[in-house]
Amino acid sequence: MFGRDIGIDLGTANVLIHIKGQGIVLDEPSVVAIDKMSKQVLAVGEEAFQMVGRTPGNIVAIRPMKDGVIADFDHTEAMLSHFLAKVNAKSMMSKPRILICCPTNITSVEQKAIIEAAEKSGSKNVFIEEEPKVAAIGAGMDIFQPSGNMVVDIGGGTTDVAVLSMGSIVTASSIKTAGDQFDLDILNYIKKKYKLLVGVRTSETVKVEVATVAPNDEARELEIRGRDMVSGLPRTITITSTEIYDALIESVNHIVQAAKNVLERTPPELSADIIDRGVILTGGGALLRGMDQLLAEELKVPVMIAEDPMHCVANGTGILLENLDKMANRKIKV
Numbered sequence: 001m002f003g004r005d006i007g008i009d010l011g012t013a014n015v016l017i018h019i020k021g022q023g024i025v026l027d028e029p030s031v032v033a034i035d036k037m038s039k040q041v042l043a044v045g046e047e048a049f050q051m052v053g054r055t056p057g058n059i060v061a062i063r064p065m066k067d068g069v070i071a072d073f074d075h076t077e078a079m080l081s082h083f084l085a086k087v088n089a090k091s092m093m094s095k096p097r098i099l100i101c102c103p104t105n106i107t108s109v110e111q112k113a114i115i116e117a118a119e120k121s122g123s124k125n126v127f128i129e130e131e132p133k134v135a136a137i138g139a140g141m142d143i144f145q146p147s148g149n150m151v152v153d154i155g156g157g158t159t160d161v162a163v164l165s166m167g168s169i170v171t172a173s174s175i176k177t178a179g180d181q182f183d184l185d186i187l188n189y190i191k192k193k194y195k196l197l198v199g200v201r202t203s204e205t206v207k208v209e210v211a212t213v214a215p216n217d218e219a220r221e222l223e224i225r226g227r228d229m230v231s232g233l234p235r236t237i238t239i240t241s242t243e244i245y246d247a248l249i250e251s252v253n254h255i256v257q258a259a260k261n262v263l264e265r266t267p268p269e270l271s272a273d274i275i276d277r278g279v280i281l282t283g284g285g286a287l288l289r290g291m292d293q294l295l296a297e298e299l300k301v302p303v304m305i306a307e308d309p310m311h312c313v314a315n316g317t318g319i320l321l322e323n324l325d326k327m328a329n330r331k332i333k334v
């Protein structure tokens, strides 16, 4: 019988499920739509994501994960159960073993909450592993050798920076500045400068299509629509990449600073390895235009974007699942 082991990238923005032997079988936004009165879950994942910012008063589309941890336990569990049922139906598995990734600095209470949510969703054995380690493995780094590897994983809620050697994290930092904060920065910039209210879906589109954090990048612009704060009427404006650079630079500098702090705490032999091997960027935030260039200039080391940055963690769980039996001692009892 194939694939009783499942890897989950339980992200703030997206949930990815990897089944041993099958690869990534699910990739959906971490969103749940709820009826506020009856508390009933109306939609999960992609379907719920389409409702964000467009729901009538009695329905709310929420993200139950925040900053890489569970903000709303019941709805995280409902979301996980829904996704697991979806993939179970396909592969006819029962009570799988699950490997879940989490940020480096979450508390044991938060770890327990993640494990409990997975167990309640029907898992027999739940293992937990640190996200930057799994991201590095999924990006193709050989972290098991005695040499330094550095990964910067920029997700929706958290940025995890880590230097790894011999299969373990040597120095790391996890900050709550990542893709969601960029969306908020853009939204607030437009609100302040143009007195125009836009939704997070629009600010995310601006980030993906226009934004750059490298000052010399090709300029881009985009027409966006929102609600005028003075007249209350719909209005269209054109936003440029230069403006978005100003909106994002403070948050991006937090990420640069976190990476510098990790390098400053790294033993010199491993620092020397990082000069040779470079830094690997993973997570959706790795795709922010100019991020690699800016980090390379600031850290004075080569910076490369992983081949498939948004799938690194899920792909890494796949590789680790092959070795799950060796990891049995990492299981956390609840």
Ligand SMILES: Nc1ncnc2c1ncn2[C@@H]1O[C@H](COP(=O)(O)OP(=O)(O)OP(=O)(O)O)[C@@H](O)[C@H]1O
Pocket (backbone or CB within 6 Å): 009, 010, 011, 012, 013, 014, 015, 067, 068, 154, 155, 156, 157, 158, 159, 178, 179, 180, 204, 207, 208, 282, 283, 284, 285, 286, 287, 288, 289, 309, 310
């Ligand atoms: N082309 C792009 N440019 C900039 N940002 C992007 C791009 N594509 C995706 N993103 C952003 O990447 C983020 C999602 O990345 P990812 O799926 O790695 O996060 P996550 O794993 O859910 O979050 P976390 O690791 O914090 O729990 C979102 O903020 C999304 O807007």
